[in-house]
Each structure stands twice: as C-alpha cells, then as structure tokens.
Amino acid sequence: MVATSEEIRGETSAPWMDLIHTGPGTLAGRFMRMFWQPVQRSQDLPTGRAKPIRIMSEELTLYRGENGVPHVVAFRCAHRGTQLSTGWVEGENLRCFYHGWAYDGNGQCVEQPAEPEPFCNRIKIRAYPTEEYLGLIFVYLGEGEPPAMLRVPDMEDESQGVRENMIYSWPCNFWNSLENDPFHGMWVHRDAYEVAGRAQQGLPKVSCEETFYGYMTHTTRSSGRTVTGHRLMPNVGYGRRTSTSPESGDSVGGFDNAWRSALTWRVPVDDEHFVSFGVNMTHLSPEDAVRYRELTRAVEDRRSGLVPAITLGEAVLRGEFRIEDVEDRYQDSSRLFNLQDYVSQVGQGTAPDYAHEHLGYSDTTVVFSRNVWRRELRAMAEGRPMKQWVYPTEISVGATQGW
Secondary structure, eight states, X not given: OOOOHHHHTTOOOOGGGOOSOOSTTSXXXXXXXXXXXXXXXXXXXXXXXEEEEEETTEEEEEEEOTTSOEEEEESBOTTTOOBGGGXXXXXXXXXXXXXXXXXXXXXXXXXXXXXXXXXXXXXXXXXXXXXXXXXXXXXXXXXXXXXXXXXXXXXXXXXXXXXXXXXXXXXXOHHHHHTOOTTXXXXXXXXHHHHHTGGGGOOOEEEEEEOSSEEEEEEEOTTSOEEEXXXXXXXXXXXXEOOOOTTTTSSOOSOTTOEEEEEEEEEXXXXXXXXXXXXXXXXXXXXXXXXXHHHHHHHHHHHHTSOOHHHHHHHHHTTSOOGXXXXXXXXXHHHHHHHHHHHHHHTTOSSOXXXXXXXXXXXXXXXXXXXXXXXXXXXXXXXXXXXXXXXXXXXXXXXXXXX
16 A cells, blocks of 8 residues: 555654654554564673663663573563663573562563562563574564564675674664665765766666565666665665775775675664664685774774764754864765764754655655555554565675665
8 A cells, every 4th residue: 555645744643654653552663573673782792791771762671691692681670670780690590789589581580589488480571582693682572473583694604704793873763864865875975976976977766676575776877887775674774885995994995806795774772863783794805804804993093083973963963063174074984974974864853854844756765665664554553464574595686786
C-alpha cells in the first residue's frame, strides 16, 4: 500500500504515519524490535564489566560474564530498584550493589544473601538474547524466537584484511541520518565534489528497487556510471568501495587490488538521539595490512590534535563561524565529511518535520523508504501479514560501489 503525497507530508494522524517514536509500545518501536540491533562495540565491554545502556527509549543493563559471553538484563534490581550496572559481575551472574541479590544471564534471581528464607524462584527480571558478531554486541528486544541475524562472510575472516569498528552518537532522531540521500553530496560535500571533478557532472538520476532484504538505490551520473547502495531493513546500510585514501583520513589508497565492504546501523537511543555503529572490512594482502594499520594509527594521532567534528558542528549551528572558516578542515577528509553531515542532519532539528516539508524529485529515496516503512506499520496496526524480510548471506553488488 503506497502512501499519498498528503500522508508523506504528515497531514494525517494515523498511527502508522509516525516513524519518529520508537519507544516500547509504539508501532515503529515494535517494528525495530523485530530485528537484532547493535548496542555496543565488543572492544568497549571488558570481561567482568557491567554498563548501563539506552536503546529506543528503554534503559537496560549490559554485562560480560567471566566466560566472555555478553548478557542484557533489566536496568534495575527487582528488590529496591537500584541500578544493576553499579554491581559486580561474578561468573555469569550480576550481583546488585545495594543488598547483593544476584541474577543469572536469563534474569533469574539466584541468590538473596539477607533473606533467611530466600524466594529466588519467584523473582525474575527481564533478559534478552545477545549475540556477538563482527566486533559488535547485538541484542534482540522483540517477542518470540529471534530471527536469523545478518551474516556477511566477506567481513568475517580478519586474515583477509583489516576490520574496524566505528561508533558515534548525534543529538537528533535516527531518521535524520537514515534519510541522507544521494543528492546531498554535491552541496554538503561540494568542495570534495569540485576537487574530484564531479561538480560538472550535473544532477544524478536516482531510482529505488525493493528486494527481499530491503531495497537498493541506483544513482546514475551523466558519465553513465551507476553506484548502488543497499538498505537492509529496517536500519542497516551496506556497500562496497575501492580507491579510498588512508593518508587523507578515509583509510586506504595506494594498495593494489584493495577494496572495502562496509555496514552501518543507525540505532535510536531515544527519540532525540541516535548512535551509529559501523563495520569496515578493508581487503588487503598481509603485507599491505601492516602498512594500512601504520597509516591508520598516523591518521588517528593527527586527528587527536584536532577539534572534534561534533564540537565544530555545534559551533557552526550556533552561527559562530562557517565550515569554510575551519582552517584545518582539509587535514582529514573523513573528519570534514563528518562535520558537513553533522551540520546538515542535526541542523534539521530534533527530528524531520513532516508537516512542513515540500518534497520533490531529490527526495526519491526518502519517499520510497517512508512508503515501505508505513506499509509495514499499517499492516502491523491492522493485524495483517507483514513482509518477511530475509537477510542474504551475500549481497550481489557487481560493479557497483557505495553505501
């Protein structure tokens, strides 16, 4: 079912029109919870540590047991409500800081030290399935048995290159970033376009094609070259790229036959913040991988002395100066792109303002994505069958690149 132009502009109040709110009980939140979502980089959760996490307006506790397995349980102890992440990890259990009640990875209370007649068997807090993959920790927050998780074989074998995990958080709704379209580059990143000679190629032609896993976006330039990006429902981007440059901060150039596959998740923290999880796998020979890591460390060292992109972006949004006034912006192209995207996406406001948008041809991907989502949310609201999205074991990209 395709939404009308009036609906796309947000001029109806039907519940399936609301894509912004993803808290428990919302349609969009229920839809997002039907899929595995990343909540932490593996490297950021040491063995024996617990951390509070927030995902889709829901507070939870993440901890890693002493056998290395991550667990996700409720935010608070069932006894007096103390925050469980302040307690201790003991084996595979998490002990509350306040009175020592202990819970296993399934949320079952297993010990109540101060109780002469423990009633552990009657106490169980929420717990959710977890899985660790590609350097990220995933959780399934939905009902019933978890679906099969996304698998990307060409990213699994680290002997084939260098795998990196990225994370950042921005103060806006995840849709601000999810709807970043193929037309924005020649304006938001216009200096890079001019350097690459792409500014003279004119506006691209864009089309979308629904697939069994989501949809593809085909962007064709006047040269005839087509770049394809892949969206895996509901919030995953995938693509492949060649000819990147580590010296400029975008990781790897100057390596024969090097190519990169990349995954990104835009995950709501709440309705006004999101976190982006990224996995890059740069395919290189063992010898080139050593040099790649050296160049990457050099870029990180250089970046550590620069003002962070988010800090600069906030100053630009306050009107204190323009991006063009940032003197060191060309020292790191990745940082510059992040700054430019931050200004354009966070600059939309807390969330897209559907009621006051005026969409056109450049919003082809925006309209397509919203139509697919609203079709699914409407089916959910009306109790009708929803599409069964199936992740592929390999995405065929042919000669296309990008994400």
